Amino acid sequence: MVNFELDKLKHTTSGNFFLMAGPCAIEGEEIAMRIAEKIVTLTDQLEIPFIFKGSYRKANRSKGDSFTGIGDEKALKILEKVGKTFGVPTVTDIHESAEAAMAAAYVDVLQIPAFLCRQTDLLIAAAKTGKVVNVKKGQFLSAGSMKFAVEKIYEAGNKRVVLTDRGNTFGYQDLIVDYRGLPEMQSFGVPVVMDVTHSLQQPNQSSGVTGGKPQLIETIAKAAIAVGADGLFIETHPDPAHAKSDGANMLHLDLLEQLLVKLIKIRKAVS
Template sequence: MHFLNQLFPGFDTNKQFFLLAGPCVVENKTVMEETATELKRISEKHQIPIIFKASYTKANRSSVHSFSGIGQQEALSLLAETGAHYQLPLVTDIHADEEAQIAAQYVDVLQIPAFLCRQTSLLLAAGQTGKIVNIKKGQFLSPASMQFAIDKVLSTGNENVMVTERGTTFGYQDLVVDFRSFPIMKQFGKPCIMDCTHALQQPNQSSGVTGGRPELIETIAKCGIAAGADGLFIETHPDPGKALSDGANMLNLKDMDELMRKLVLIKNALIG
């Protein structure tokens, strides 16, 4: 896991956890600045390394009418500007092979969406950039089968891989988290992350808008740390009710500070 020290000098997964956090998608400069300002403050207050997250485009939407972004170039530029101003490393999703080299010019971590985690050409393209690659475990995959996704990136000579648990399909409109996935996936020797927001999605709603249970984010986050997650993925927004994407799943930004305080206590208790 030495590559994490490139982002966070002195970081020790035995003593700390890290956070991937930010709005679901790049909406506008105001939301980006407000979110980054608070996350930077929280990072310094609780000594939690943070990778700022925002998708520059949303390719996987329930409805053709759903918001997909402000424009790829504008979004990438705003994302890079935010990272530079607040001195935060960046992560964003890619959805097609050709996006890998483009996004890699702006961010530190390329994220592979769960639905695309078996897409060989996409994983190879991400690996070939040399960037850190975070692969989200598909809702349809066993934890053990994530080794094959990791191997695809490793085959490019890129050892900088992380994996993220984001729940397993439970019927047509729900997900559940099997926390046994952490001891299984940690055997791969790569950082393991708990996605605390998408794991609470309620997909396939008749309205065409994915639902969620954000009131349970704290529960999933606590369980993730207790189960051995090296990092947490939490989408957050100053006003989730007005968010342009995934508002039903995001944590209100004002609640992030107190949640981190509780999670640090759990991590410290595990250290003993």
């Protein structure tokens, strides 16, 4: 694992935003390493601080037969290998309090899924590991209400908190991003991330498989950087159509470089 300081994410020496990126789920070692190597190469060249993302298990699925993972320990060991091989921090989501200590043994950042952001025991368990805790804002919550999640983690003795916006529920099968929420959450004194790809999901489809609008990834990302987001969260895959989870809203890995180059230009223009 990599020991890194949270302040470096908010005040990067390059002046760039930081990036959380990787596949939705850990599908296997070979593809995880391939994705990580590609992103590390890009972010090193562009001086973008990078955290590799991969879910060791997907607990929130519409259908009972949807892919959930390759096995907890196997996936966590792959995340650990990515971190050690490329010298980058790693992040994965946890779903129950008992998972916090287990995941913390392998990764640097524990992520709280949006649907679970109000689960007090989960937040406290994550906080007590001493790891950075990235809390995704619930689709059903206002930005202002996320101060209570920050307070719970602080009160548990951990000041290493990141908040991530991933859109707001807009009817039954769509999400919309309210960019006013980014500066509001930044007022709590924590880095704020825009989850670009999940904010473009189209949940609750009749097929039981979540849809998405990946053609709008650049739009959402550009707006977030223009507003002043500290970081971006982007799920990416070399073959989204055949990804085992969330392929409908992921960015094709080959498109990441040109997107990041554009975003750096916007960051410089608004800084």
